[in-house]
Amino acid sequence: MQEETGDMARPVEPGHFSTCESRLDKHIAGLCSVDFPVAVVLPAGGSGERTGLLTPKQFCTFLNRPLISYTIQTFERVPWIQSIVVVVAKERLDLMMDIIHRFHHRNVLVVHGGSTRHRSIFNGVRALGEGEDGTARVKPKVVIIHDAVRPFVEEDFLLKITMAAKEQGAAGAIRPLVSTVIATTLEGYLDHSLERTKYRASEMPQGFIYDVIYQAYQRCSESDFEFGTECLHLALQYCGTNAKLIEGPPTLWKVTYKRDLAAAESIVKETLSQSACVVTGGSAQATELANALQRSMSALDMEVDVISDLIGDNAKSLSKEWNFIQVSVNSSCLSEVGKTLSALEEADRALLHPVVIIWVYLNVSENDLSGNEPMGGEPAAMMELATGAKLGNILVYGIQLHHSKETTLWGRSVERVAQMSCALIRDRSPALTGQLLQA
Template sequence: MEEHETCSERTVERQRDATNEDCLSELTKGRCPVNFPVAVVLPAAGSGERTGLSTPKQFCKILGRPLISYTIHAFERVFWIDSIVVVVAKESHDLMTDIIQKYNHTKVKIVEGGSTRHRSIFNGLLAFSEQGFGPKLQKPKVVIIHDAVRPFLEEDFLLKITLAANKQGASGAVRPLVSTVVAATTGGYLDHSLERARYRASEMPQGFIYDIIYQAYQHCSEAEFKFGTECLELALQHCGTSAVLIEGPSSLWKVTHKQDLASAEAVIKESLSQSACIITGECTETQNLSTWMKNGLMAEGMWVDAIPNIEQGMTLSTNRNLIKLSVNSPKSVEIEEFMKMCEETKDVLYPFVILWVYLNVSGQASFSQENDEASAIMTLAEDAQKRNIFLYCVRLSYSKDSTECERTMNKLCQITVALIRDRSAAFSGQMLYA
């Protein structure tokens, strides 16, 4: 996920810590040009046949969290968006309720989907109208329609779409065509190809003045409800509103096929592994180690800072990964205590990594003793994972030889980057060696 710029389009120095994104809106609240109610409709009633998976793709898990929850979060963090109507199939209602609870989504209302995409969107729009079922939501001036399977949304682009919709009645994201588009004869031969430069792929999000898109759907024919796919076309046909087309970033892509889930995971992993905080402790060895690691990890593109200890009352950034340094191997009770401290200072809705790195100075523990400790640490790690923490350990061989020392440090950085980027459940609780 690329970091977004501010609501007011002022170029802020890019923040490496993804959490700060959440504060950006707050910071710029006073200057935001959105002074009218905005809501979102998120159709998520599709069955996702193209992935070839049994779970609809919006509910597929990425790092243990359903795709749709990432998309909802992308809207929820924007303070000028009031509510998000998620339209799901009847059979997904309970699942969606669970997701909302588990990930603490506060702006969401669930609405039941229809038999086609257009019917589902219309059901979503009805949630703001007297004609809908259940308690009516406040009618927005502008409604944003998006896809549940496009999780990578940036606030600045949402702002562009919203302001353009407010001004022109309708707006939509477009992207250059990746492939040439061809028309076939009925026999399956090439009839003609379109000149690529003259056309665009219509993507999401799209924005509408609520009254316009609501009216368009009210005039929608049965054939349009059944075969249509383009909301912008409805606004044009039924309300004469010609949408502004806005070139969107490539991050707007849609998870369509099975392999796209791997892409989405890679993007999310990248955003979660941008930064780490080293907890150095007080002694010279670990403070020297911290300096080494900091330089090594920054050279790998990670943003790193260091503090001596985690203290009560401290607030650690949501997505920040933690590297704890110690001399000699930690006992499982020490690790447990440290994890508790971390949890108190962080919002653990977001998965993060705790990596415990220790210098093996004494080095004479017997193997059998180590077996018991290894087993205890693994149990700890399994338990932590249920609370969204990935726990790993790395033991450093202690050498006075400078070449050997450099090799160890390089290996340590390589392992650290891999553990933080991959956050593999299979390796949680492992004691690795560098």
């Protein structure tokens, strides 16, 4: 069974996802050195026993999205990769198709796996060359084999593997050994330890000229299919193709245990929390606050941009992976937050990641210095707005602060808004949306 998703509509995120046409443009313009077709096979049939979880790890979810979708997205961002084949166990086909539809993945072909890793990879490789009915497809020149559970591989490393594979026939990522490797006796005693410097861990991605990996699988034995672990080894043994080994970065790491899911979530959260855009509405007081926030939040390692609105040229902020801080001065309505929210929803910005909007309400009236003045129906309206937004993967929080003429007090309030904003953006806690905090 094969299902294609190539003609699905998906939002264009400039700088992140290129359309097919722009891929071709880049090739023609020579901006990209890969001028031959490249495809990816992602074996995702594993059962994930080592995580200690019931769900195989590639389907475990963080920030509302399964791990495998992060990996697919990584490849979709690479303009010179034409297609992605995901190989899943038969019983996960529906789940996989659902993921592809929900997150608008495209150019993804789903095929079902075999009983072992090598059989699954071969199914994926074969699907690139022929349709389900045996009709021939246009084969890629190079096929990259990667794991669904290594979501953080970078484009420049994929390029290295691809170019080396094209030149040498096969290439694979290696990493230094983290532990000493030892051989054990049958009785469970130390036999000998290997000299660490002479050995490497073989990792993914690996790249092959299509015909090399295809022939290696056609020629290899049942025992290879059953017990083998190393594609590079098959290429050497059955095609005489000696793989070029390339030292990869730590980001190649494989999500293996439950703790790795926490680490992956933390990496994604950190990536999503690097920048915020403060929308001021243009008033002098809001701009002053925005500039102060920019200084404080920069000191907390967040890149902050200040703009007056999201119209015209400023609308391009919507397509970046930014969080939003909407400043309102003495305005008792939430319409400005509503506008930012609608703009984000229209731009489909929260499809892949939750987006944070923080409403900062600046109270400049004279009569209350404690900052605890209730604001009519604001908290209730805020909660209602946030509850709706959360359904669309947008997390809305509020912070209220009182304008003080006393410089020290004012500085302290701004500092608190900065700290709370950074914490809200980093934690992305769905349970706290709709709250109006006090700075």
